[in-house]
Amino acid sequence: MCLGIPGEVLSIEQNAAGIAMGKVRFGGVVREVCLAYVPNVQVGDYVIVHAGFALSILNEEEAKEVFEMLEQISALAEASPGDDT
Amino acid sequence: MRFVDEFRREADAQKLVRAIERLVTRPWTIMEICGGQTHNLIKFGIDRLLPPSITLVHGPGCPVCVTPLELIDKAIRIAQQPHVIFTSFGDMLRVPGSTSDLLSARAQGADVRMVYSPLDALALSQKYPDREVVFFAVGFETTAPGNAMAVWQARQLGLRNFSILCAHVLVPPAMQAILASSDNRIQAFLAAGHVCTVMGTREYEPIAEQYRIPIVVTGFEPLDLLQGLYIALRALEEGRWGVEIQYTRSVTRDGNVAAQQLMHQVFEMCDRQWRGIGLIPASGYCLRSSWAEFDAERRFDLSGVSTQESSICIAGQILQGLKKPPQCPAFGIQCTPEHPLGAPMVSSEGACAAYYQYGQPG
Amino acid sequence: MIDLQCPIPISDYPVVTLAHGGGGRLSQMLIERMFVPTFSNTALEALHDGAILELNGTRLAFSTDSFTVSPLFFPGGDIGSLAVHGTVNDLAMCGARPLALSAGFILEEGFPMEDLWRILLSMQRAAAEVGVPVVTGDTKVVERGKGDGLFINTTGLGIVLPSAHIAPQRAAPGDVVLINGPIAEHGIAIMSQREGLAFETDLVSDSAPLVDLVMRLLEVGGEHVHVLRDPTRGGVASALNEIAAKARVGIRLDEERIPVADAVRGACEILGLDPLYVANEGKCIVIVAPEVADRVLEIIRAHPQGGQATLIGEVVQEHPGKVFMRSRIGGLRVVDMLSGEQLPRIC
Numbered sequence: 118m119c120l121g122i123p124g125e126v127l128s129i130e131q132n133a134a135g136i137a138m139g140k141v142r143f144g145g146v147v148r149e150v151c152l153a154y155v156p157n158v159q160v161g162d163y164v165i166v167h168a169g170f171a172l173s174i175l176n177e178e179e180a181k182e183v184f185e186m187l188e189q190i191s192a193l194a195e196a197s198p199g200d201d202t
Numbered sequence: 203m204r205f206v207d208e209f210r211r212e213a214d215a216q217k218l219v220r221a222i223e224r225l226v227t228r229p230w231t232i233m234e235i236c237g238g239q240t241h242n243l244i245k246f247g248i249d250r251l252l253p254p255s256i257t258l259v260h261g262p263g264c265p266v267c268v269t270p271l272e273l274i275d276k277a278i279r280i281a282q283q284p285h286v287i288f289t290s291f292g293d294m295l296r297v298p299g300s301t302s303d304l305l306s307a308r309a310q311g312a313d314v315r316m317v318y319s320p321l322d323a324l325a326l327s328q329k330y331p332d333r334e335v336v337f338f339a340v341g342f343e344t345t346a347p348g349n350a351m352a353v354w355q356a357r358q359l360g361l362r363n364f365s366i367l368c369a370h371v372l373v374p375p376a377m378q379a380i381l382a383s384s385d386n387r388i389q390a391f392l393a394a395g396h397v398c399t400v401m402g403t404r405e406y407e408p409i410a411e412q413y414r415i416p417i418v419v420t421g422f423e424p425l426d427l428l429q430g431l432y433i434a435l436r437a438l439e440e441g442r443w444g445v446e447i448q449y450t451r452s453v454t455r456d457g458n459v460a461a462q463q464l465m466h467q468v469f470e471m472c473d474r475q476w477r478g479i480g481l482i483p484a485s486g487y488c489l490r491s492s493w494a495e496f497d498a499e500r501r502f503d504l505s506g507v508s509t510q511e512s513s514i515c516i517a518g519q520i521l522q523g524l525k526k527p528p529q530c531p532a533f534g535i536q537c538t539p540e541h542p543l544g545a546p547m548v549s550s551e552g553a554c555a556a557y558y559q560y561g562q563p564g
Numbered sequence: 565m566i567d568l569q570c571p572i573p574i575s576d577y578p579v580v581t582l583a584h585g586g587g588g589r590l591s592q593m594l595i596e597r598m599f600v601p602t603f604s605n606t607a608l609e610a611l612h613d614g615a616i617l618e619l620n621g622t623r624l625a626f627s628t629d630s631f632t633v634s635p636l637f638f639p640g641g642d643i644g645s646l647a648v649h650g651t652v653n654d655l656a657m658c659g660a661r662p663l664a665l666s667a668g669f670i671l672e673e674g675f676p677m678e679d680l681w682r683i684l685l686s687m688q689r690a691a692a693e694v695g696v697p698v699v700t701g702d703t704k705v706v707e708r709g710k711g712d713g714l715f716i717n718t719t720g721l722g723i724v725l726p727s728a729h730i731a732p733q734r735a736a737p738g739d740v741v742l743i744n745g746p747i748a749e750h751g752i753a754i755m756s757q758r759e760g761l762a763f764e765t766d767l768v769s770d771s772a773p774l775v776d777l778v779m780r781l782l783e784v785g786g787e788h789v790h791v792l793r794d795p796t797r798g799g800v801a802s803a804l805n806e807i808a809a810k811a812r813v814g815i816r817l818d819e820e821r822i823p824v825a826d827a828v829r830g831a832c833e834i835l836g837l838d839p840l841y842v843a844n845e846g847k848c849i850v851i852v853a854p855e856v857a858d859r860v861l862e863i864i865r866a867h868p869q870g871g872q873a874t875l876i877g878e879v880v881q882e883h884p885g886k887v888f889m890r891s892r893i894g895g896l897r898v899v900d901m902l903s904g905e906q907l908p909r910i911c
Contacts, residue, residue, distance in 0.1 A: 120238055121344070121396045121422075121452075122833045123205040134358040136351070140764075144203040144830025146756070147764040151321060154347055154461045163205055165399060165452050166834070168291070169319025170348040172458055173399045175205060179450040183429060187214055190221045190432070203829055212820075215893035247895015292836075309581045318835065424893045540589055559900045 121167040123175050124150070126160050141166060205451075209423030210246075218428035219251050222435060229255040230438050231387050232431065233380070233523055235373055236342075236394035237264035237549065238422050244556045246424045252431070259388060259523035260556070262376055262479065265341045266293045266549035267521060269369045270475040272509045274299035277338055277367055280502050281312040287330060288314045289323040290338035296548045300510045303548075320345075320352035320366070327356070327364040336498045339366040344396040346370055346487055347461035350468040353489070353496045367498040368488055371474055373397050374405050375485035380522060381413045388523065390416040390434040395426070395449040400465075402457025406445045414443040421449035468493055477545060478518030515544035520553050527554040534558060587798025587843070588902030592806070611810075612732060613657040613793065616724060623724035625660035627651055630717040636679065639753050640768030641845075643716055644683035648690035649771050649845060650796070651718040656778040657792045657848070659728025662694060666719045667701040672711030683714070694773045696720070725779070727786040734790035735811040739879040740857045742850040744777065744870040745770070746823040747800055751842035752831045763834070767827040772846035777869045781850065785860045791851035794844070798902045801840040801887065803849055804877075805901040809885045817877035817889040817899065841902050851879065 124141035129152060132138045137152040141164060148169075152158050155171045164171035234240060240260045243249050249258050262268050278299055281288035288304070295304045295316060308314040313333075317323050320337050327335035339349040349366055356364040373394060380386060393406060398419045410417045416437035420430030430448040437443065447453050465487070474486025489497040514532045519525040527533050527546070537543040539555055546552030583590040600608055607615040614627030631647045641649075652662045667687065671680070691698055749770040756765050774794065782789055791811075795803035800822075808815045824832075824839050832839050846869065852860050857875070864870035877889075887899040 120834075120836045121399070123203075124834075125204070134355045136355065142830070143834050145765060145767065145825060145827025146830040146834070148834060151348070151351060153351060154458055156460060165396070167344055167396055168348050169321050170351065172344070172347065172396065172461065173452045176451045180205060180208075182450060183209070183425060183448075184214070186429065187217055187425075191217050194221060194224060203826070203833065206833065210892050212893045245897060246891045246893050247897045248893070251893075251895050305581060305583075306579075309579050540583070540593075559898065 121165045121172060123163045124148075124166050126152070126158055126162050126164055128160060129158065139171075141171070206423065209421075209425040211425070215251075215424050215428055218425065218432055222256070222428070222432055223253050225432065225435055225439060226253055226255055227439060229257065230389055230435060231257040231259060232390045232392065232434055233259040233261040233388040234392040234394075234420070235261035235263040235376060236392070236397070237266070237552070238396070239263065239392060239394065239420065239427060240553060240556060242422050242424065243427055248424060248427055256431070256435070260553040261380065261523050262476065262521035263342075263394060264521075264546065264549050264552045265345075265369075265371055266297055267517065267545035267552045268371055268476045268479065269294070269297065269340050269545070270477050271299060271511060272475065272507065273367065273369045274303070275507045275509050276499065276504050278302055278304060278307050278312075279504055279507050280336055280367065280498060281307050281314050283334070283502065285332075286313065286334045286336055287326055288312065288336050288338070289317045289326065290314070291318075291340065292316045293549045294338055294340055296542070297545045298512075298542055298548065300508070320348050321355075324352050324355060324361070324364060327361050328359070331363060334363050334365070334501075337364075337366045338369065340369045342371055342373055342394065342397050343401050344394070344399070346465050346469060347400055347458070350461075350464045353468050353493055354464060356496060357493075365496045365498040365501050366489070368469075370469070370487035371476065372471075372485050372487070374409060375482050376476070377406075377409055379479070379482050381409070381415070383522070385524060388415075390418070390438055392420040392427070392430050392434065393417050393445075395419060395421040395453060398447075398449070398453045398457065400458050400461050403445050403447060403453065403455050410444050416443050417445045419445065419447045419449055419453050421452070476521075478515070478521050480518070512543045517544035517546050520546050527557040530554070585797070586902060587796065587802050591798070592901070610731065612730070613654040614660070614720075614722075616658060623660075625655045625658035625722040625724050626720075627654035627658070627722075628717065628719040629654060630715060632712070632715050633754065634712065635754075635757050636683070636713055638757055638769055639766075640750075641771040642683055642686050643714060644686035645690040646769075646771050646845060647716040647718045648687050648694070648696075649773050651720040652694050652696055653774045653794045653848075655720045655722035656775045657730070657794055658722065658724060659730040659778070659782060659789075659792065660722030660724045661779065662696045662720055662722040662775060664699045664721050665691060665696055667698050668717040668719075669701070669703045670711055670715040671703065671705045672713050673705055673708040675713055680714070690773065694775050725782055728782055728789070729787045730789065730792050732791055732793070732807045732810040735807055735813050735851050735879050736790065736853070737813055737879055737881040738854055739790055739851050740854055740875055741804070741815060741817070741877040741879065742852065742857070742861055742864065742873060743800070743823070743876050744774075744848050744850070744864050745846070745872045746825045746828065747795070747844055747847060748828045748832065748839035748842035749825065750845040751799070752828050754843075755835070756831065763831060765827045765831065767825065767831070770844060770846035772869055774846065774848050774869060777848065777864065777867045780863050780867060781860050784863045785852055785856045788853040788856040789850065789860070790853065791849070793849045795847055795849055796845060797843050799839070799841040799843060800847075800849065801838075801899045802902050804887045804899070807849075807851070808887055811879075812884045814880040814883040814885070815877055815887045816880050817887065819889050819892045821874055821876050823872050823874055840899060
């Protein structure tokens with residue numbers, strides 16, 4: 118099940134069972150999310166949330182990589198103009 | 203929305219489409235095993251943007267679709283008990299069992315409720331201590347950490363009225379089953395980004411090695427999907443195989459260790475029937491016996507639940523990518539989203555529903 | 565003579581399900597195959613938001629709507645204001661100025677009198693805002709457990725402007741499709757209150773009267789305004805599909821141009837919902853001939869209910885009966901009719 122969306126962590130606290138929970142913002146809505154699986158998370162981080170659980174802290178450096186690779190691909194194309202015939 | 207919108211820009215998408223067109227010199231067949239990826243490929247029209255030499259096959263990545271018929275029948279039986287509040291993700295409610303589905307059961311009086319998270323089900327069991335709350339734990343490895351946590355918290359809180367009906371399925375055994383089949387034409391896989399966020403990528407390495415195929419762990423946004431396809435095609439064109447990660451902003455080789463640890467405490471691997479495919483050994487999770495009191499299958503009397511597959515529905519062949527939905531004789535006629543014969547027509551990420559809804563334009 | 569054998573596949577649907585009220589295919593089936601043929605008459609068969617009746621050369625619009633919303637009080641309104649807005653809007657969609665409303669109440673035993681009072685005041689305010697009196701009504705009380713608190717039915721009568729010639733069949737290739745503001749706000753505002761799906765947001769329902777907006781745009785557009793429709797249950801997608809089918813035209817939308825508020829986007833992303841299928845209560849789809857499009861858009865934008873109005877698509881000759889959308893990244897996909905209820909996706 119894959120519907121995981123990145124959201125911004127606004128606050129972190131503990132619930133009655135001692136589990137880390139937080140408020141996470143997605144666009145214009147805020148939802149409570151379980152942060153137990155991202156123990157190093159900090160306020161301001163972006164997390165990937167699925168069904169109420171944060172599964173990873175979004176790596177912002179890596180996010181940029183997608184666009185760097187895109188640049189490389191485009192540069193390659195210009196260097197050797199495609200044989201689109 | 204940050205980290206979403208940037209991955210949906212048209213100019214960038216078109217750059218990747220051009221790059222793919224220039225790259226490809228022969229026909230290739232690629233499968234994704236992830237309902238979310240299937241949904242987005244069709245929703246954004248990516249399948250129509252690719253050159254015709256690329257065949258995209260939609261694999262059994264919709265856990266709603268592959269949940270065994272028997273478990274749906276059991277779910278309905280449990281939901282029909284008067285003291286039960288049966289909770290589930292939205293998609294499962296319409297999936298047909300042998301004779302009925304959960305929504306119909308609700309229409310007939312069962313207390314069936316949709317929730318967004320297993321923690322919502324847990325909250326219900328705290329709110330209604332004299333009712334039995336059951337959560338339908340469907341999903342690939344992505345939902346398992348959440349379900350493990352719900353069960354673990356239930357024990358912490360001393361709850362006696364919470365249980366899960368466990369239907370977890372695992373991706374690697376499915377991938378192997380497809381590759382091992384004599385009919386197999388899949389030359390590369392896009393692996394599910396959130397499954398691998400949890401599990402890491404190590405278990406795919408021996409598969410890539412054994413079958414000499416590229417496996418690219420891919421995200422869900424249009425740019426991710428196009429980039430994942432590009433990476434897979436590049437490997438195919440260059441004759442390389444192995445695991446590569448496209449979705450590096452969320453996936454690492456080791457995955458989420460904390461999640462894996464709790465999952466390991468609560469679940470063990472077991473054989474699982476995949477609807478329309480059959481038994482795949484060691485392809486599911488079940489609750490360990492030390493957690494038996496949270497296992498709905500053991501808590502409720504489910505003897506006498508007898509299961510019967512539809513004789514017309516070819517879901518199995520669809521799920522394995524052997525046929526496309528329009529090739530099914532019942533597609534759009536006896537089998538529609540309003541009156542589905544099988545799961546892939548019901549679940550919004552099932553191949554049949556996706557074809558029906560998004561269609562082939564023009 | 566009517567053949568009284570039930571035309572819907574009763575063996576498939578022995579009981580009514582929620583999907584039959586969802587505004588999508590199943591609702592359509594119930595109405596078109598069971599209700600319409602049974603009552604069979606021209607006014608009904610037009611199947612617009614209201615019926616048009618002729619009386620001594622004057623056209624009257626007649627519309628009814630029932631309100632079962634839960635929770636009764638939600639961000640941006642309540643069942644009372646919704647009940648008034650809903651019916652006056654249906655009249656407006658016929659090009660009519662509302663004349664009078666009726667209000668029928670089905671109350672459940674045990675319903676708090678204070679809540680009833682709040683709702684009545686809300687209705688009174690909403691009606692006064694539009695200048696429409698509630699002239700008659702009815703009240704019933706049912707036993708505890710049989711009524712979900714309160715159901716309201718409102719019925720309205722209006723006078724169709726002489727310049728108005730609105731009908732779904734008038735949509736023609738070349739027409740443009742406009743909407744007066746961001747979509748899916750009502751449905752998401754309601755969903756934010758539901759147990760099990762709750763999330764925090766300052767999103768409020770867009771429930772509002774559209775009478776004045778419609779009167780203004782009809783002044784400018786006159787008979788070049790071909791179709792008006794308020795996309796309630798089933799959302800913009802279902803409404804456009806119905807229009808495309810009735811007019812036997814195709815409709816092409818541009819995803820990039822469809823206005824969606826951040827809060828709605830966020831909620832739809834996390835729940836896996838498509839805003840095109842979510843209910844609106846203060847929105848109006850306007851399909852006009854291209855020669856008046858700019859002026860009509862301008863007049864809508866100048867109106868408080870239309871500040872973010874925009875062009876979202878066009879009517880085409882191709883693929884009659886079907887709605888297509890150009891995706892954000894340049895791909896093309898079908899925007900189908902909603903089949904049952906839209907359920908939040910998990911994947």
